[in-house]
Amino acid sequence: MEKDVVILGIESSCDETAAAVVVNGRRVLSNIISSQIETHKLYGGVVPEIASRKHIENIDGVVKEALESAKVSLDDIDAIAVTYGPGLVGALLVGVAHAKALAYTAGKPLVGVHHIEGHVSANFIESEELEPPFICMIVSGGHTHLVKVADYGSYEIIGRTRDDAAGEAFDKVARAIGLGYPGGPKIDKLSQEGDENAIEFPKAKIADAPYDFSFSGVKSAVLNYINICNMKGEEVNKADVAASFQKSVVDAIVSRTMMAAKEYKIDKVALAGGVAANRGLREGMKKACQELGIKLYYPAPVLCTDNAAMIASAGYYEYMKGIRHGLDLNAIANLRLGERVGNIR
Ligand code: KG4
Ligand code: ZN
16 A cells, blocks of 8 residues: 655635645645634725735644644655645745745645645545546636646636636625625525525626626626615615525526536536535536536535645645645746746756
8 A cells, every 4th residue: 555645735825824734635634724804804805914914923823733633743744735826925925935944944845736726626625536537617706717627737727707706796795785704605695585586687698708707797787786776765685686696696607617517528517616615506506417417526615715625635636746846936926727837846
């Protein structure tokens, strides 16, 4: 039997400081997440400068806790995987600098990981049997990508958003109806009490790019609807707005994903990213997949939103490919999916 490969993952691209220990890319020994939501809530969204400062305060404790609760020491770790993009540059730099310091002092290899590849890899942790190729719909606060995962670490982008990311649309609509930040989970909850057919919001299609998304139209339609109600002195039924908005977004995501599965003749579909925790999306996708005989995968909610177990998993597959970053690894705010940057040996 081959020796286990133990990876320490570190994530700090947005407002979660996270560290995790994962064996062979799939078995989680620890997954520590320190969320800054309570702080950023006061401002209605993530304040980059504050996020960086919070990461600096938290990262050492979070990494120590991840090692302790996994009952391992740095000596037992085979490599340190860290998110180096995309994300808030100041926030990313904290994780990258910490990972570099650990790699240097412990004499361990350093592996830079793409944040979105991490989200995709959360599915490997959740589902032991899942292997590429499969279609993956990544819907997070900053990204909306429909991809074919051809192999571990190898992606073909089929479609993407032209404007807002799916999670961003959830957050903006939530703010408009007074639900606060982060809006996704709140809209998800309120939708359960509303009628999804109460209001017809548009589902934007891009004429020459059937796989691309546009969510700014539906967001504006919701804002217009609320303004018109206010002008007429009519009360806004928030639950109906939430449910109808969610349906419009879910329909757009499900229809494009199914179209891709059919065209690429792939009978495995996975969801990834924070919005993959959405109950309406999971239900809609389940129904569509059943009709077409497609097997659906999605991670548990804690693995959908930002965490470091997913980074350790993606890092494992990079490590097994022989990817090693130098100690000059830098944070790259707009790192593209499938792109590897830096001195790699
Ligand atoms: O993946 P993630 O944690 O961070 C990014 O990489 O962006 O995603 C955060 C996003 C936020 O926009 C949040 O509102 C959304 O995911 N989200 C949800 C749900 N849970 C989180 N959106 C809809 N329904 C949910 N249950
Ligand atoms: Zn994320």
